[in-house]
Amino acid sequence: MSNKNGVEWSIRVGDGSSMVLETEHTHGVTRLWDRLKGLVVRFVMRVWMFLKKAWDLGVDDPRKFFHCLKVGVALMVVSLFYYMRPLYDGVGVSAIWAVMTVVVVFEYTVGGTLYKCLNRICATFLAGFLALGIHWIASHTGHQFEPYIMGISLFILASATTFSRFIPVVKARYDYGCTIFILTYSLVSVSGYRVDHLLHMAHERLSTIIIGTCLCIITSMVVFPVWAGLELHLLVPRNMDKLAKSLDCCVDDYFGHGDEETKKSLQSYKCVLNSKASEESMANFARWEPAHGRFNFRHPWKKYLKIGASSRSCVYCIETLTSCLASKNQVPESIKNHLESACMNLSSSSSNVIRELATTVSTMTRPVKINIAVKDMKNAVRELQNDLKSLSDLLIQPNDHEEKNEPKDITIMPLLDVIPLVSFASLLETASRIEENMVKEVEELAESAQFKQPEDEVKLKKIVSDEENAIALQRV
Amino acid sequence: MSNKNGVEWSIRVGDGSSMVLETEHTHGVTRLWDRLKGLVVRFVMRVWMFLKKAWDLGVDDPRKFFHCLKVGVALMVVSLFYYMRPLYDGVGVSAIWAVMTVVVVFEYTVGGTLYKCLNRICATFLAGFLALGIHWIASHTGHQFEPYIMGISLFILASATTFSRFIPVVKARYDYGCTIFILTYSLVSVSGYRVDHLLHMAHERLSTIIIGTCLCIITSMVVFPVWAGLELHLLVPRNMDKLAKSLDCCVDDYFGHGDEETKKSLQSYKCVLNSKASEESMANFARWEPAHGRFNFRHPWKKYLKIGASSRSCVYCIETLTSCLASKNQVPESIKNHLESACMNLSSSSSNVIRELATTVSTMTRPVKINIAVKDMKNAVRELQNDLKSLSDLLIQPNDHEEKNEPKDITIMPLLDVIPLVSFASLLETASRIEENMVKEVEELAESAQFKQPEDEVKLKKIVSDEENAIALQRV
Numbered sequence: 001m002s003n004k005n006g007v008e009w010s011i012r013v014g015d016g017s018s019m020v021l022e023t024e025h026t027h028g029v030t031r032l033w034d035r036l037k038g039l040v041v042r043f044v045m046r047v048w049m050f051l052k053k054a055w056d057l058g059v060d061d062p063r064k065f066f067h068c069l070k071v072g073v074a075l076m077v078v079s080l081f082y083y084m085r086p087l088y089d090g091v092g093v094s095a096i097w098a099v100m101t102v103v104v105v106f107e108y109t110v111g112g113t114l115y116k117c118l119n120r121i122c123a124t125f126l127a128g129f130l131a132l133g134i135h136w137i138a139s140h141t142g143h144q145f146e147p148y149i150m151g152i153s154l155f156i157l158a159s160a161t162t163f164s165r166f167i168p169v170v171k172a173r174y175d176y177g178c179t180i181f182i183l184t185y186s187l188v189s190v191s192g193y194r195v196d197h198l199l200h201m202a203h204e205r206l207s208t209i210i211i212g213t214c215l216c217i218i219t220s221m222v223v224f225p226v227w228a229g230l231e232l233h234l235l236v237p238r239n240m241d242k243l244a245k246s247l248d249c250c251v252d253d254y255f256g257h258g259d260e261e262t263k264k265s266l267q268s269y270k271c272v273l274n275s276k277a278s279e280e281s282m283a284n285f286a287r288w289e290p291a292h293g294r295f296n297f298r299h300p301w302k303k304y305l306k307i308g309a310s311s312r313s314c315v316y317c318i319e320t321l322t323s324c325l326a327s328k329n330q331v332p333e334s335i336k337n338h339l340e341s342a343c344m345n346l347s348s349s350s351s352n353v354i355r356e357l358a359t360t361v362s363t364m365t366r367p368v369k370i371n372i373a374v375k376d377m378k379n380a381v382r383e384l385q386n387d388l389k390s391l392s393d394l395l396i397q398p399n400d401h402e403e404k405n406e407p408k409d410i411t412i413m414p415l416l417d418v419i420p421l422v423s424f425a426s427l428l429e430t431a432s433r434i435e436e437n438m439v440k441e442v443e444e445l446a447e448s449a450q451f452k453q454p455e456d457e458v459k460l461k462k463i464v465s466d467e468e469n470a471i472a473l474q475r476v
Numbered sequence: 477m478s479n480k481n482g483v484e485w486s487i488r489v490g491d492g493s494s495m496v497l498e499t500e501h502t503h504g505v506t507r508l509w510d511r512l513k514g515l516v517v518r519f520v521m522r523v524w525m526f527l528k529k530a531w532d533l534g535v536d537d538p539r540k541f542f543h544c545l546k547v548g549v550a551l552m553v554v555s556l557f558y559y560m561r562p563l564y565d566g567v568g569v570s571a572i573w574a575v576m577t578v579v580v581v582f583e584y585t586v587g588g589t590l591y592k593c594l595n596r597i598c599a600t601f602l603a604g605f606l607a608l609g610i611h612w613i614a615s616h617t618g619h620q621f622e623p624y625i626m627g628i629s630l631f632i633l634a635s636a637t638t639f640s641r642f643i644p645v646v647k648a649r650y651d652y653g654c655t656i657f658i659l660t661y662s663l664v665s666v667s668g669y670r671v672d673h674l675l676h677m678a679h680e681r682l683s684t685i686i687i688g689t690c691l692c693i694i695t696s697m698v699v700f701p702v703w704a705g706l707e708l709h710l711l712v713p714r715n716m717d718k719l720a721k722s723l724d725c726c727v728d729d730y731f732g733h734g735d736e737e738t739k740k741s742l743q744s745y746k747c748v749l750n751s752k753a754s755e756e757s758m759a760n761f762a763r764w765e766p767a768h769g770r771f772n773f774r775h776p777w778k779k780y781l782k783i784g785a786s787s788r789s790c791v792y793c794i795e796t797l798t799s800c801l802a803s804k805n806q807v808p809e810s811i812k813n814h815l816e817s818a819c820m821n822l823s824s825s826s827s828n829v830i831r832e833l834a835t836t837v838s839t840m841t842r843p844v845k846i847n848i849a850v851k852d853m854k855n856a857v858r859e860l861q862n863d864l865k866s867l868s869d870l871l872i873q874p875n876d877h878e879e880k881n882e883p884k885d886i887t888i889m890p891l892l893d894v895i896p897l898v899s900f901a902s903l904l905e906t907a908s909r910i911e912e913n914m915v916k917e918v919e920e921l922a923e924s925a926q927f928k929q930p931e932d933e934v935k936l937k938k939i940v941s942d943e944e945n946a947i948a949l950q951r952v
Contacts, residue, residue, distance in 0.1 A: 050643075054639070054643050057642055057643060058639065058642075064639065065639070067638065068634075068635040068636070068638040069635055071634055071635060071638045072630075072631040072632070072634045072635035072638070073631070075631070075634050075662055076630065076631050079627060079630060079662065079666050082666045082667075096663060096666065096667065099659075099662050099663060099666055103634075103655065103659045104655065104659070151552055154552065154555060155548040155551070158547055158551045158579075159544040159545055159547060160544070162543065162547045163530070163540065164530070166530075166534075167526075167529070167530050167533060179579065182551075183576060186555065186579060187572060187576070190555050190572065190575055191558075191572065274752065276750060276753075277752075277753050316792040316795045317796055319789065320792060320903065323793075323906050323909070324906070419864060419898050419901075423898060423899035423902035426898075427796065427899065430796060430800070433799070434799070
């Protein structure tokens with residue numbers, strides 16, 4: 001097409017010398033070639049960028065690489081059942097179920113794998129027995145009713161189970177089990193009508209599923225395990241630290257102490273805004289995990305969600321604070337200087353409280369210094385309120401002292417200029433109020449998880465750093 | 477146990493008359509019976525409450541009931557392949573794959589079903605061909621290498637595909653396809669080593685999967701379809717309306733115009749805070765849906781996400797506003813009265829803008845009145861700023877007029893009392909600033925989705941109400 005256009009063009013411009021046509025022709029080809037080359041180069045670049053991003057993802061957290069290798073190894077091992085004749089003769093054709101189980105059940109975290117394994121086993125058992133029972137009843141009512149009974153029971157059970165998946169509690173804990181229940185029931189009931197050695201089949205299927213799930217559970221728990229509980233335990237204080245940093249940076253930036261670095265770390269709170277979904281799924285998986293590290297089987301994972309929620313409501317406040325940054329230059333310097341120290345004090349004592357809470361959660365020691373930190377914060381709030389009170393004197397001072405020399409309208413500092421700063425300061429107060437809530441929630445966690453007394457603090461810090469090192473080692 | 481305890485007790489209290497023992501024994505039995513009855517009653521009550529909640533869930537949105545019936549019907553239909561002999565002879569044992577496909581693939585929304593169906597078909601095709609190809613190569617290298625080649629290729633492909641699931645884009649669009657790819661590849665490669673009529677098996681599996689997916693697609697698209705796109709299209713403006721309502725209620729409550737009703741509807745913004753995940757999954761599913769209703773195939777669903785995001789940042793502001801409500805009684809009435817009309821004006825004009833935007837999105841008409849609404853809002857902001865300016869006069873007025881009669885300290889209204897109101901007012905301003913962003917995003921959506929000109933407004937409103945009626949009819 002581009003070639004033809006080239007020819008038409010040359011006729012319009014020149015007046016039909018074959019030389020011109022020839023060059024235009026070559027031009028057309030060259031252009032086509034260039035365009036093709038461009039397309040290919042762009043495509044290759046795109047693929048390259050995609051691969052680079054994917055690689056960075058893995059380098060950032062090499063446990064993802066390990067996970068992939070684990071899945072590969074588990075699949076290889078389960079394939080052995082097929083590749084080796086003696087095993088094959090023992091387990092039969094349904095060894096394929098073992099392969100399927102591994103593919104479908106293997107998740108990134110131990111909790112995720114356990115959730116799927118237990119759901120799969122229980123649902124298969126339940127549905128299998130139910131199907132066998134109904135099949136037995138149906139077969140005793142006479143041959144002509146059998147398909148009707150099986151079909152209607154399938155319809156009722158499938159509809160009811162599908163509906164139960166809309167219920168939030170069921171969705172969170174047994175969603176996968178519901179699918180497997182319907183699947184197994186329909187498979188058994190449908191094959192039951194054809195296959196005569198039903199019990200044999202059921203036995204085979206169950207045993208292969210158990211082989212598959214055991215393999216998955218062992219691989220995920222023994223080889224570089226990723227515990228959902230530990231992930232949640234590390235995520236929540238990490239988010240709190242980010243929060244504290246953003247709070248500091250925000251106030252620094254407002255009073256002009258920030259550089260480029262500050263502006264960058266100011267944004268670190270953004271990822272806390274969207275952490276709800278991942279926190280919830282981790283807490284859901286963590287409940288399936290056995291005792292590991294410093295966590296018991298019934299560790300109060302739900303309390304972490306509460307702390308996460310109040311971190312988020314603090315983050316909403318910071319989001320509003322950052323929107324105040326736009327108007328920071330409207331405020332006269334003299335007023336800024338008047339409130340600066342109180343604001344800085346409040347923000348540093350607030351972020352200190354958050355950091356103290358984060359340490360409490362991550363070291364699992366009962367909070368001790370927290371009372372002092374909260375007292376500091378309350379003092380800072382009072383200081384800020386006093387400064388705000390004296391601010392009204394400052395505003396009217398000129399009016400007071402230089403009454404005789406100047407007209408009144410000019411000397412009164414306009415209140416409007418002060419408003420952005422005042423609302424900034426009162427937002428800081430709000431943030432500190434939210435934190436008091438956070439303190440309560442961390443104390444509740446400490447209570448129900450029976451955090452240790454701080455005399456073992458040094459020892460505990462060692463444990464924490466060991467834990468972090470272990471993860472860091474995996475990451476290297 | 478309780479029985480025994482009863483006996484021991486009687487010995488301690490009386491001194492061993494058999495009469496006493498008898499009554500104590502009956503007492504013990506009665507107590508045991510009561511406790512058992514209590515347990516049973518509590519259990520029944522719990523189950524009853526659970527069922528009631530589940531029922532309410534369905535009554536609230538009867539499309540959920542319809543979905544369950546659809547799944548049941550689809551499963552029944554696919555079971556026919558097994559129950560009827562002629563079909564059975566045609567499709568064979570792997571008709572079981574059709575059943576499995578229906579169970580696994582059927583989702584609540586059309587988009588979800590299409591996503592799973594297309595992923596399943598494509599991944600099965602791809603993995604099947606790849607496995608057949610590698611199997612062919614392996615079988616030509618000699619029998620002893622075959623298992624090694626198949627095993628290593630399985631390991632590499634499974635690991636790589638598992639890793640690709642960590643990439644966000646792949647996770648969002650092809651997660652299910654990845655699972656099916658690994659599954660099919662391992663099944664074919666593993667069976668290839670045993671089963672000789674491989675091509676026949678592949679053909680059977682594909683045809684049954686296509687039967688299953690077609691059945692699912694037809695059922696979900698024809699019988700009471702739930703379009704993810706339409707859901708998203710209704711959700712976003714619904715959230716905006718909630719936002720507007722909360723904003724109004726918040727200001728009403730602050731100035732004491734609210735009753736119990738207001739306080740209840742004030743909380744309606746809470747669900748907007750957590751709408752991100754559902755909006756994203758709907759947008760993800762919507763991209764798979766064909767043209768339906770007023771939406772083309774490539775409707776800009778991503779723009780809805782942007783509007784949702786700026787609704788949420790407005791909600792963060794409202795969350796902070798509501799935390800101001802706690803301090804509303806600190807402010808002196810005179811100052812409140814001074815700012816009341818400006819604040820009420822700003823909030824009503826702001827919520828008007830949001831409602832106008834919501835109407836624009838839901839009717840898909842180009843915004844016309846929006847310019848007037850935004851102008852109103854900006855005027856209200858200016859009015860509020862003027863009132864704040866004159867507030868400083870009000871604060872100093874007593875000082876100005878009654879200078880001679882009274883000492884200065886008393887007459888100056890303390891600034892500290894005013895601060896909560898001032899920061900409340902400036903938060904309202906912030907909210908209006910965020911809305912301007914929202915206006916821009918809605919205009920972008922109107923541009924790229926080619927919203928209609930408003931001359932057809934009456935007609936469009938009819939279409940919208942028809943659409944809503946259709947859904948309402950389904951809900952009845």
